[in-house]
Amino acid sequence: MQHEFYDMLMESQYWLPETMVAYQRSQLAQLLRHARANVPFYERRLDPVFTPSGDIDWDRWEEIPIVRRSDMVEHRDAMQARLLPRGHGPVGIIETSGSTGLPIRITISTIATYSAAALRWRGHRWQNLDWSKTTLSRLGDGDHALAWPEGENKGPWGLPGDSAAANGTLWSISRLFDTPDVMRFYKQFGASYLNAGPNMAHINALDVQRLGIDVRIEAILAQGNVIRQADRDICREVFGARMVEIYSAKEGGPIANPCPLDRLHVNSEGCLVEILDADGRPCAVGETGRVIVTPFYQTAQPLIRYEQGDWATVGAPCSCGRHHQVIDAIRGRSIAIFHHPDGRSVANLMPDETSSLLASRYWQLAQVGANAYELRYVPTDTESPGNEAAVRALFHQTFFADADLTFVRSAAIPLTSGGKLVEYLSEWRRPDR
Template sequence: MNFFNLALKFKRFPIGEAKKLLKTILNKDEAELKNYIETKKREIVNYHLKNNTFYKDFTKNANMKAWEDIPVMTKSDLQQPLKNRLSDNFSLKNIHKHKTSGSSGTPFIFAKDKFCHALTWAGFINKYAWFNINLNTSKQARFYGIPLNKKGYYKERLKDILSNRYRFSVFDLSDTQLQKNAQKFKTTKFDYINGYTSSIVQFAKYLKQKNIVLKSICPSLKACIVTSEMLFKDDKALLETQFGIPVINEYGAAELGLIAFQNKKDEWIVNNEDLFIEILDKHDNVLPIGEKGRIVVTSLYNKAHPFIRYDLGDIGSLSKQSTLKTPILESLIGRADDIIVLPSGKKAAGLTFYYITKTIIEDSGYVKEFVIEQLKLNTFKISYTGNHEINRDKLQKIREAITTYLEPGLTILFKKEKQLTRANRGKLKQFKSHL
């Protein structure tokens, strides 16, 4: 049963139409692709200049005679109510609405029109097929977080059923839980693993301790896809050894979709079908191929909300072996999260704080940026910038969320700052452990 396609169609995402368009794009030769990209760049800019008040205001002081003159937008530019940023003829009723992960420390709510979102999924379907993974029929072992409030929890569980996946906890990475994970692999014919890098690496470390190769107890496994956090070479080698399957590095962003995906040659192929990727210096100039700079992305199909020359906050470079048909991401200095270690001995993924900090992410932009530091085993500090101090009720909700997701008895310190300290590449790291 094609549950995944049916779920998209039920939500009125035109996945069939999107697949047809993607096939047309993939079949273009070099010259056709160049013309296609340039045409789509002009079209999306002109569309938002005509139909999006926010984007018209954003670009009003720019003299946009060439693509390079178009101003670069950042996450902070988008931290205002979503209704202010929607294009004409779009509302909450006919868009895909979602939050960014907040892994950069600068969260916001965004929108994608339904065709754009369907095209995003068509891209995932195409790339996963490189490794014989079918999103409709392949069973997924999912290492992602899940909301623990009743509504959010059951919504995600329903999505898991429709998407043919089983979700493992990333909030509990104790040996007891990891032993249960291994047992589940013994009794379930999983086709692939997908999820947060740090959680999956912790599982692989447990398997190494127990001298278990996952493929030997779950022969149906074909591949492991890691996402949301950096994958380091040593960790990739560990995963390949303990899982006995190819390990694929996926790079994406909630607001954009798939940005790059590793092929069987370990090349990180950039998505140039519905995105346009640039590498810029600190002055917004395009860098020569091979030089490291800011990854700036344009969504070529999102008519509901402009993501035009959008600075992700990541640093990377394109390979000199790149061609227009096959652009290759050579390096990425991106999101890496530490493992949280708690007084009870429990461990959890750093991205656990994504679910905790959802309680302080507001569409109004009340909290602009935040970083979380683990100062001691039982002590965490949340530093934030915003228009106002977080009130007592909100502080209490945050403490309750931390107790729910982690454990009781933790000391949580809050501090409002005028400005947060950034790394030398200009990016905030949402969670940092000082242990």
């Protein structure tokens, strides 16, 4: 089953756009009919797209209401399928803490797990990863310590039946280990790849540099957070590692993988991804909007137009020969909409040079008043502040020219419970809200 899907993916990666659209619609039609018939939450929600004769009017797709993370908590029971399509079960439940609070549980069908695996293997092929090598994963399956202290051998991680993959091993270690222990395991297991969040990989690199540990890493499979250029640079410099950006989520599954040209392509065979502006319209190339995902095989708890919580920038077509939708950059969940008293709203990002100007790896921009902001940062060298004047000018260009900006230097910025840094947030509640 997984194999079949993988074989299809190796062909469908070169499909023409119209072939892909036809395939997506046939998958979506099955999902919509299943959800409408078997999932109470969707009984009426999908009405806009169903014609009186029961056909689907794709032109009205955007009228289907967006599913939010809070729905997963408030309507969890109503979102469960009473029946599964043949061959889709059994189901399992996974939990995610999320970076913005609201822990959720989601029911996953076996077929969703299979399709996710097949898409992951294709992603490995795109990046020319060698399945016979060893991968060390320190992501863990939850926030708890797992397999302490010796690590857990999870066996081969490549395509089942592939002769090279039979020699490969995935080792999983607790995410609570500090850098010297991670590197000790990495060498002890003879690993070539490291599975880690980009922030953690960045911290590991700085530790390795400071402690003078000699270790080479071929590739870092980075997921779970936004990858900044600074993360890529330090890992290249210290480990000689390239960073492979994998965009996936527990709810939405594997959403996008980088092609051989290192551009992120949506896994269009497994999900529909929409990137929408503030008015709910699709963003054009270069624009940044909210990611809305509809995974096709999530039949146990369907997510039809689910707001992932991430922001992403739409990319121009890629020249690698694959027509799958391109995402230029994942902006993560940490982007915020800042409001000006005159009614304007801006969701934007500070230019890349902000970190180097501030001489800071960690900073956070918060709206704290009607037209007042705080930029909190942790200077690398506590004795010398960053170039705040230059950053202030960038801030005024990026957001509002007349806004007040205060710099706050501190020893640390609190991370979320999931260990993530929120770079943009609004702490200002408008009086009219």
